[in-house]
Amino acid sequence: MNRLLYLLSLAAIGVGVHYETRAVAPAVVRQQLQPVAGDAAARGRLLYQSYGCGVCHGAEAKGGFANPNSETEGKVPGLTMVKEGYLERELVQKILDGAPRIGKADAKGQTPPYRMPGWKDRMTRAEATDLARYLISLYPKKAAEDKWR
Numbered sequence: 001m002n003r004l005l006y007l008l009s010l011a012a013i014g015v016g017v018h019y020e021t022r023a024v025a026p027a028v029v030r031q032q033l034q035p036v037a038g039d040a041a042a043r044g045r046l047l048y049q050s051y052g053c054g055v056c057h058g059a060e061a062k063g064g065f066a067n068p069n070s071e072t073e074g075k076v077p078g079l080t081m082v083k084e085g086y087l088e089r090e091l092v093q094k095i096l097d098g099a100p101r102i103g104k105a106d107a108k109g110q111t112p113p114y115r116m117p118g119w120k121d122r123m124t125r126a127e128a129t130d131l132a133r134y135l136i137s138l139y140p141k142k143a144a145e146d147k148w149r
């Protein structure tokens with residue numbers, strides 16, 4: 001009996017190995033597929049890191065860095081909720097154009113040190129679109145569900 005189980009498991013492993021070797025594409029093919037692989041939001045996440053958006057907006061766009069006297073609660077805003085205020089193309093435009101001036105909480109107070117830079121000269125529209133997709137994807141599932149309750 002034990003011997004039979006042993007033989008069966010050997011056979012199963014054999015099938016597994018065979019399946020594995022057939023399923024995996026040769027390395028050369030995999031490399032060529034890489035640029036297409038991954039969706040826009042995943043590419044956007046990488047762009048968010050490489051353009052250093054997180055320096056101001058925080059890791060995973062959670063925000064919170066101090067921007068004294070800005071009307072956005074004295075902080076650089078987080079970006080996880082932008083889906084509520086922007087259509088995708090509006091977000092793309094915002095990223096490309098930036099915001100030339102930033103609103104003050106107290107009109108007589110200091111100018112907040114940080115404003116949103118425009119990225120037009122430094123990134124393509126396709127990249128800004130991937131970034132917008134990424135930001136939209138950060139919208140908490142919970143918030144979306146609560147809205148429709």
Ligand code: HEC
Pocket residue numbers: 048051052053054055056057067072076077078079082085091094095099101102103114115116117119131135
């Ligand atoms: C130098 C700091 C800084 C950097 C770097 C920066 N931002 Fe911003 N960003 C800001 C500030 C400050 C605001 C708020 C502007 C305002 O309220 O007028 C803002 C606003 C935004 C908004 C609008 C948010 C809203 O709720 O209206 C988006 C979208 C955005 N940034 C995306 C990005 C992306 C994407 C990158 C990277 C490519 C980036 N930012 C890099 C400072 C920065």
